[in-house]
Amino acid sequence: MRRLTTLFPSEFLEEHAEELGVVERNRTLQIPVLVWALVFGFAAGESRTLAGFRRSYNATADEPISPGGFYQRLTPSLATYLRDLVERGLDEVAVPNAVDADIDRFRDVMIADGTVLRLHEFLSEVYEGRHEEQAGARLHLLHNATEQMIERIDVTDETAHDSTLFKTGSWLHGRLILLDLAYFKYRRFALIDENDGFFVSRLKQNANPVITAELREWRGRAIPLEGKQIQDVVDDLSRQYIDVEVEAEFKRGQYEGTRSLDTKRFRVVGVRNEDADDYHLYITNLPRDEFLPSDLATLYRCRWEVETLFRELKTQYELDEFDTRNPAVVEILLYAALLSLLVSRELLDLVTEQADDEIVFPPERWAATFRSHAQLILHELGEYLGYSPPPLLERLIDDAQKIHQQRPILQETLATATQPRCEG
Template sequence: MARQDDSVLVARLKQSLPAELIDEQAREVGALVRQRRVDVVALVWTLVFGWGAGASASLAALQRSYERHTRTKLSASSFHQRLKNPALLTLLRTLWAHASKTQPRRALGAFEQVLALDSSFLRLWRGLLDDWPSSNPGQAGARLQMVVNVSDFTPNAVILHDAIQNERQSWKTLGPWLRGALLLIDLGYYDYSFFVRVANHAGFFLSRARRDCALTVVEVSDPRERHLIGLKLKDALAQTRREQLELRVCGSYRRPDKKPRRFEFRALAHRHPDGDMRAWLTNAPTCRVALEDAPTLYALRWQVELMFKGMKSLGRLSAIPTSDETIMRVLILASLLFILCCGWLREHCFGAQKLWTSSALRTMCVVREMSELVLEHLIAPRRTDTSLSLDQLLLAQLARPSPCRPNAFSIPFVVEPLPLQVA
């Protein structure tokens, strides 16, 4: 019988993604026409937690994990057809939309949410080169962009596209999720029109200023630095001797077929230990982002970097030999659901007040190593009376997937083995 602490953790996962919801959504999208030998609930959980520690990065290993926990036997072609079904991809997208909304949003400081926007290149199997081209010759890859809530380590928005497309084109339209939130923006998204659109959605942003920033200084907080007014920001930072300095800068940008639009931002400058002066741009007032808090707040952006690191090292998407685009999208969505589940378990174990003292990346590593136990608790109660015994399952998985394929490793005995004699 499972221990009480184990059942509580598994209950947290089942509460966030209940079996009834998975079955209902599967029938709506056509992923489950009728209940046959494939349990769609067990299949979803296997996709999320099936890449256990030591398991090979292959679809065959994923199939064996499903068979091991459901005590059933499927042919390789049947399992692949399930993964290639576009309805399964639609189901995972629906579950992702539901799961990302179940996590309660907590205020962080003066903001309703603190979000980090960043992107990363995902190396994929070379068989996907036609569907997922990249700028590297002979290398297939995808560009994954995420908006991550740094307070609970959960993604708010995800965009997946080929690696050649420009990152900024994906965020031409923004939503109400920005209202009252602080968005930490990577330099790859440095664009004045993007900053203004964030402000127009009642949101706030914080971004590093480029070294060649040509915005004009119109106001300084220190009266002794009035001589900097009228200079470009890069020249003002080079002339000041202050350790910290707050400035007001202005500029303009021109949209296609429209008049130039003027804007004003705060520039929060800090001297780095190497002597270089660095600045951050924001539209947040002083009561929300103080001068001395800018570097610390912007450092929270590394939460999304940790998420990318865990997804690449634990998901091993580049090592999965598949040339089917739908299957790869299914596996990427399953990896994102795994990150969400790790966030739920991390919050349940440590509580909201101790999340900052526990490593999110360590949580992902530990959950991945214990994924076999997690799957056992999730799927074992769904077994039926017709489930295979352990001996039957072992014999079924030891058999060759294709009996017609010649086996190069089948070497006959040179000497006949002696019969076993029992005294």
């Protein structure tokens, strides 16, 4: 429990909530309990409803909160507060490295990616989807594979392209950026190179740069490639690797109302996929004398770290199943999911430290284990923090009673509907 309260100290949780106006000074709402109830309530699938979060809160806090009192706390300021906690956690929590690759050559290896979250159709004005009568949010992550942490998160509507969230600049110096096809732009590659950074990306199928030189000599009657376009000849090759220099034409950024044309030379590498009888084509600025084609394929597999995170968020935490019409609640649940992931990783780090060296903890198996023990962890955490919830019987009465006096329960509705017929 000390590990978790060090990650998010109660004093910090309370003070920052006051700064943002999430709670008033008399603190009728116990903000540390609310945070932990959201974290562990989201982890436990059976409690991942607003009523379930309230029950988790009431099972931990000194004083229960009514449904109306709980729901009125689900505000944009609470969403902002939880986002701040996520950003704080990102600085503290390491995400385990799933790929064994030699990355010491670089200051950092960065992975940019995004995923779409499907939302209630009534939110389409706030979170515009790519199709009519649909709503969707896009979660963008910038993951540092070297430091094993997420450096940045952004949430936009579905129509926002991943590419627009990736900003080039001096921060790229000495870093290797692994990009999927959503970020493919020759101008972006040129800017990474000009900021003394490095990149590896898959080559788009409709990208067809001209080959200016072959970087590997082949014995015998090899097909000459210089002067040809890469996509025009790739189907005619049977060699294990392709390793060539290409020249790509692109438009520079707008300057004084015009965009000038420019060219840049990059390296294109192909690694043969024997099962599919084709090539995986990569474009990069990494030099051949340091990185062979097989090295590039190994480096690019680091991207699976982010893919694994997205898969865990969607399969274990059902991140894309938000059945609410309230935009603030969408953000609250999204950041609660990310906080659950960060807390899960912090506990995994603790478990790994305590376990024997030969024991391995697969991330998704650990996630399922964490979820199954979430309510127990919340109970012990509440005791550790000194909270004394009401007796169990009192909580059962509070949770099970009829809430809305004007809303008939099913038995009352049936009795009213059948009464005239019975009298007749």
